[in-house]
Amino acid sequence: MMETNKALNIIVGLDLSEMDHYLIQYAKILDHILNVAQITFIHNLKLGELPKELIEEEQIKLIQQRIHKRIEEQISATEITYPYDIVVTMENYSEIAFSTLTKQKNYDLLLLGNKQQLTGNGALANKLIRLLPSATLLVPETFHVPIETVIDAIDFSRYTNSIMLWADRFKNNSKGQRIKHSAVHISKSYWSYLPMMTERELDKISLEDIREKEEKWNQAYAQYTDIDIVPAKNQNVAAALIQYAKTKKADLMILGVKGSAGIKDIILGSVANHVLHRPTDTCLLFVKPLIGKK
Template identity: 30%
Template sequence: MITIDALMVCLDLSDIDEKLVAFTRSICERLDVRKVYFVHNIKLYELGDDFRELIGEVDLAKEVEDNITDIVAEQFGNTTAYEILVSEEPNTEVLLADLVKRYKIKLTLLGKKMSDKSTGAQGTKLLRILPCSVLVFPETASFNIKKVLVPIDFSAASVHALQLSQNLSGQLGLQLEIMHVYRIPSQFFPLISEEKAVRKAEELVKGKFAELQKRHQEIAHVPYTLVRAANKSIAERIVLHLKKGHQDLLVLGLKGNNPLPSLSLGSVPTEMYNTDINVPLWMVYSETVIKR
């Protein structure tokens, strides 16, 4: 059973906040979440002198907290124990990383606007610095999750993501599909037959799947799909498969090869985050990686 002792929800006082809080309620209603922290950091240095003069003696932190309280009361209610944290720190990324360690946050929920509304730079920074798993909720995503896709490359990180996805699917009665995107070095064509190369590559990957299923009996009957990258990136193939399969959640394992706080996202998760997709993206670090 998946238990989340502490969940952090990052709010930015934009239109996506209501959706994010409502999605948080959906998570808490379906999973065992012990406590939720709704967090916002006021960047005072971004406020111009004219605005500072305008607000005068107004307690801005109190006003922001009241605003978040109203949203939480309307969209979240008393679903789970929660706390609202409003800060005024110069560096949001460092603040949030500190909160993760202080409150032993296991999962952070981030909202994501489409690329025509935001560069996503803040989110990318957070993904690289937060020492916990991250669930990204695009503004166009749905709360109704029935099908889960987990791409794997047979690394320990992707196997961990697969195990979490299997537990999640079993707990909530979801459909789970595994996919693997493979490449064939094109520089050897036409020296060797492309057809034979594809056949050989798929035989090798199927062998890896067979070995994986022997080691992890719980995923033995989960359907998997092999996809050749061909002239596209792995992330592009994942996006195309999402559209074809109509999955509602994407789960990716993060390797974390570098020491904290600069965890390594990897090229595929980074590209997936920077792509406009309509499903939540759960990027998972294993406990082993987090404790390094």
């Protein structure tokens, strides 16, 4: 089980684009809130994308050195205080580079860009969120500073314990930063029967669902915060969550996501997948279930 104030090992994925500047800045922001043991900055050099004349060993080493130097200069410019290292890998597929790194050392958090106006399709993030055992934090270049409001997206599943532990890391952080958090549950199930039900029947079911979820929450997590039960109505759950985060001006939203080592599960739809493909200025923290929790 994770400890609330555990010293965290963090990976930051860089792609040598303008996004790197924002991720390096955000790493510094996290260090001012969380207990950071070390941050590893990684860039994967895809050999398949290099011209043939640059694939010679000496040329590759020179390219790696230049990439390392560029990243070093960017990090140093932020006046960081945490220990860090820089890894420049060479794999045809970046997910292999990240997977190999996480097998060598246990990492608690992966930091990636969630480009809004910048060029990028988020394909690598979509894969890594599911493949790697760590939690994954997606940061848009439009992120808010400072981090003041955190939202916990609750679906009353096996993810809840992990979501609340991560929420506690921010709320009761060791650095004394003032951060508030609140929980939300998007109620969707009964709206699928809308065409066949009267308004009175819908109101009754809605109230029963809210009471049931509130009671369940109060039995386990009332000491953390209250919970908003929000009907999705004609929206899907992902759209309702993004809209809720925008309304609350949330700096960070924590969600559960299924982990998988199989390619089949990577492309399956889910709330997490739908959230990933919606524009948002809110940082998204995707967490895995705690080991032993069902």
